[in-house]
Amino acid sequence: MGTAGKVIKCKAAVLWEQHKPFSIEEIEVAPPKAKEVRIKILATGICRTDDHVIKGAMVSKFPVIVGHEATGVVESIGEGVTTVKPGDKVIPLFLPQCRQCNACRSPDGNLCIRSDVTGRGVLADGTTRFSCKGKPVYHFMNTSTFTEYTVVDESSVAKIDDAAPPEKVCLIGCGFSTGYGAAVKTGKVKPGSTCVVFGLGGVGLSVIMGCKSAGASRIIGIDLNKDKFEKAMAVGATECISPKDSTKPISEVLSEMTGNNVGYTFEVIGRLDTMIDALASCHMNYGTSVVVGAPPSAKMLTFDPMLLFTGRTWKGCVFGGWKSRDDVPKLVTDFMAKKFDLDQLITHVLPFKKINEGFELLYSGQSIRTVLTF
16 A cells, blocks of 8 residues: 555544543554554444543543454554555454463463553553654554554454455454353353343343353343343343342342253453352352453452352453454354354444444443444
8 A cells, every 4th residue: 555654644533531522633643663563444343441441440541542343454564564464354453462472372361461451552662653733642452443544563463354344343353252252262151051141232242142152041131221131132042131120139039030050140241249249140059150341440349258169160251262363363254154143233333433422322321332434
């Protein structure tokens, strides 16, 4: 492309500070340095994690470009990049895979040491590629997709099938893969089992799809918002309940409903009280509970250790347990082979400039996933 090696001026949604709406600005995007890739974004999803930055629940430097669930095409590459080339269709990865650290080398690991979970806001060399009005603008989770162009480290990008529809497979960059993997990879749901999913947003629905794919015979969805039940049933839930419908603790309600046989529970909200409820709701001896929702930062959890002593397993899960560069292309291939349907998760498609409207849909509970297109 004719822009290789040059600074690109383009539009981006910049967050100048917490608790303020996005501002569409003209920014400068520097060329990629060694082992970096510059990507033209085609479509990007709005995820609750992006909102955590706005609300201050997640640490970040400002000004910042958030967004981490996207599909794009490689515009240019820096020196030494071997895994992608200009013109490749790609998904940027908020969870990198350097292939060298302990987590990458372990068959059971996926939380690469290069992950930016602490809000450093820079690429591997310690600097940013974005500027606006003469000021540096920070990166978010190695991705920053609420912009027409972004720059990522080579360890944070996966080449995917060229025929994949960008406005759908962008969900494989975060929400879908996180939920689906929580069931099939982290939880390892067994055929014939009973599963309970707390929280029926986009990731919760993806957990249901994973449980169904793994052969669960009963899948119970739980949410305070009953408007979410119809969609949950459509993707595979066998029944849905609201905790408000009973004065009893939800763990007792579930025990009675299932004859005390809940094999797996998934907390897909990120609340401390529901994490303990989910743990208490799986079978006291052979149950597994998976924490999928990102917990609030700097909060401590208090629980009765007897919940674990009896034999329960309590697991955490980042990006569904997938090794990002290895598994994202395979998940896209599975989507193309119609092994799962992403249309159920996408409720709104808006032009990029309507990003603030997209976040309003998230806050009001009207959307599951809003995808922004460029």
